[in-house]
Amino acid sequence: MSETFDRRLTPARPDLAAAYLKGRVTADRYVEGAVMEVKEGVVDLRREPRPDCPIDTQALYGERVTVYDEEEGWAWAQLDRDGYVGWIAANALWSALRTPTxxxxxxxxxxxxxxxxxxxxxxxxxxxxxxxxxxxxxxxxxxxxxxxxxxxxxxxLGLLAADFVSVAETLMGAPYLWGGKSSIGVDCSGLVQISLAAAGKKAPRDSDMQEARLGKPVEIGAPLQRGDLIFWKGHVGVMRDATTLLHANGTHMLVSSEPLELVRARNLNAGAGDITAVKRLEG
Structure with a gap:
């Protein structure tokens, strides 16, 4: 009997799974995997081993990955930083493991x-x-x-950004890219994740994971402050102050700053629903 796992974070398929999942998921075979490192600046991670498959997320230079399978130039791997699983171009990886400083x-x-x-x-x-x-x-x-x-x-590495919002603000105007995690292209949860990373705060990849795991709930409608995370279904942004939201969004197709109430009204008018949660990070 297999447990129920989030497929985004679980290296398991009917034909193959990570060895550490043996006894917990059913697969034809189990493998230990090989640890490798990303050698390109930014590399796409996709759900299927095809260049026309949408990007789920990206891996950054120096990030370690565990490779469980290879297929025609693609490596099926799990990212070390956030545990995401998918297919990455095999030629973007190497076995030389560095010690980041x-x-x-x-x-x-x-x-x-x-x-x-x-x-x-x-x-x-x-x-x-x-x-x-x-x-x-x-x-x-x-x-x-x-x-x-x-x-x-x-x-x-030990010198962390004092304010993750200031880090996010450096990406103002970066184009929106589904699955993106860099100034060349970033999505809403990617903006939050890489900004928090610069401040030494580990965050999961997608907005639903972030809503579930980050910070403490703040009552919707209560006074807001810089650094509060605002969630909608499938979207997240960060407050620059009590009234202004910074977010990577598909409306402007870039990282933009605008009044929270304007965004809230626009989402309601578009049928995207209202705010689902407000989270405040400790420290």
Whole structure:
């Protein structure tokens, strides 16, 4: 008898499942999986091993994944940071595991082949990507086996953002992308997740998970404050102050800031329903 699991977070299929699920789910075979690391700046995770399949979420440079299966250039894997399961391009992973020391603390930065901003970049890294730094040279940090990053664009892992809302505000105007988690494209729950990560707060990936697991409930209609999370069915935003909501949304197709009551009225008029929860994070 198999237990009931959230398929988004459970590496189990009828033909194959993670070894740690043996006895809990039914599958033809069970595998331990191989730990690998994301070597590209941002990589899509999809529900099926097809390039035309919608993006469920994304993995960022330096993130570890456990690969359980490979099929025609696709790896079926589970992300280490939030446990999401899906198909990722196998050539975006490598078996070289780094020990991260720093994280990207700006919306986007470049990796250069030399300590010069005039060199053509090797790679672009998004906010909250983690890297291993082995040296310093002038105004650059030196990455292990890769290149150079402008020093002000990185922060030691132990140096956390004091205000996650300020982090989210740096992505103002970023285009909306379903499943996105970077300044190139981000969705509502992705904006919340990567902003909280910069402040050292682990958050699940999707808005329904965030509503269930983050913070303490605040009565709907009670006075709001900066950092409060506002939930609708399938949507989340964060308050910049008592009246202003910041959110990645499909109305403007970007990260925008607007009065909460305007958003609330628009959703009601569109038949999307009213606010389902307000959550306040500790600290």
């Amino acid at each position: 720093h994280r990207v603390c700006v919306p986007r930065t470049f990796v250069y082949p030399a300590a010069s901003i005039k060199q053509p970049p090797l790679l672009a890294l998004p906010l909250s990507a983690e890297v291993e730094i082995v040296d310093e040279r002038e105004n650059f940090y030196v990455m292990r086996d890769l290149g150079f990053i402008w020093r002000p664009h990185l922060a030691p």
